[in-house]
Amino acid sequence: EVQLVESGGGLVQPGGSLxxxxxxxGFTFSSYWTSWVRQAPGRGLExxxxxxxxxxxxxxxxxxxxxxTISRDNAKNxxxxxxNSLRAEDTAVYYCGRGSFVKIDYWxxxxxVTVSS
Amino acid sequence: QSALTQPPSVSGSPGQxxxxxxxxxxxxxxxxxxVSWYQQPPGTAPKLxxxxxSNRPSGVPDRFSGSKSGNTASLTISGxxxxxxxxxxxxxxxxxxxxxxxxxxxxxVL
Numbered sequence: 001e002v003q004l005v006e007s008g009g010g011l012v013q014p015g016g017s018l019x020x021x022x023x024x025x026g027f028t029f030s031s032y033w034t035s036w037v038r039q040a041p042g043r044g045l046e047x048x049x050x051x052x053x054x055x056x057x058x059x060x061x062x063x064x065x066x067x068x069t070i071s072r073d074n075a076k077n078x079x080x081x082x083x084n085s086l087r088a089e090d091t092a093v094y095y096c097g098r099g100s101f102v103k104i105d106y107w108x109x110x111x112x113v114t115v116s117s
Numbered sequence: 118q119s120a121l122t123q124p125p126s127v128s129g130s131p132g133q134x135x136x137x138x139x140x141x142x143x144x145x146x147x148x149x150x151x152v153s154w155y156q157q158p159p160g161t162a163p164k165l166x167x168x169x170x171s172n173r174p175s176g177v178p179d180r181f182s183g184s185k186s187g188n189t190a191s192l193t194i195s196g197x198x199x200x201x202x203x204x205x206x207x208x209x210x211x212x213x214x215x216x217x218x219x220x221x222x223x224x225x226v227l
Contacts, residue, residue, distance in 0.1 A: 035216070037163075037218075044120070044204075044206060044218060044219070044220045044221040045155070045157075045163065045206050045208075045218040045221070046218060047208070047215065047216035047217065047218060050216065059214055059215060060215075061215060095162060095163070100216070101151055101210040101214075101216050102151050102153075102168060102169060102210070103153050103165055103168035103169070103174075104153070104155075104163075104165060105165045105168070105174060106165075107162040107163050107164070108162065109162050110162060
C-alpha cells in the first residue's frame, strides 16, 4: 500500500524557518517525481514545488523561489521542504504527493504550518 | 501563474449529471494534455480522479469522465451519488514548467 506521511509542521514566527519531511512507503520512491502542494485555510490547492527522481531538476512556484528548497533522500525514501523567511501567507496545510506535472496519484494527509507572531 | 478558472459551485440531484468547467489559456490547458482532476471531501486529502484530460485511475468509477476543447477542460459526473459531494480541482501543466490549479468547485448533491 502506497503511503506518504508528512511531518514537521507547526507554529513559527514570521521570518522563521521550518523543515517539512515526507516519509514514503509501499512503492519504489526513487522511481517517481514527487511534489509539495499546499492549501491555505478555507482556500484552494496551490502547487509549491516538484523534484525529479534523482533530484537533478527542481521546479517552484514564483512566490516561494529563493525561500523554499525541495530535496529528497532516496536512501531514506524521504522528501523534504526547507522553508525559510516564512510569511503569514505561507500558512497552510502542506501535502506531499507522488507525481508531478502529469498527475499526482497519491497524497499524504498533510501537515499544518502556521506563520504567526 | 494565474489560477485556472472554475465555477465556485455546482449542484445536482441524485442520478443527474453535472459538468464542471476549467478554463485556462494557450499557455496551459490549451497547449498540453496534462490536465488532471482531483476530488477533495471536507477535511481530507485530495484524490486523483482524472489525468491526461480523460484517463481514469483504477478504482475511479466510470461515472467520472473528462474532456477538453481549446483552453477549457471539463469534468462530467453522471449518475450523481451523495458520496460525490466534495470540492473538485483541476490542474494543468504550464509552458513555464509549473503546475497550476483551478480555484476549486464545490459540488452539492441535492
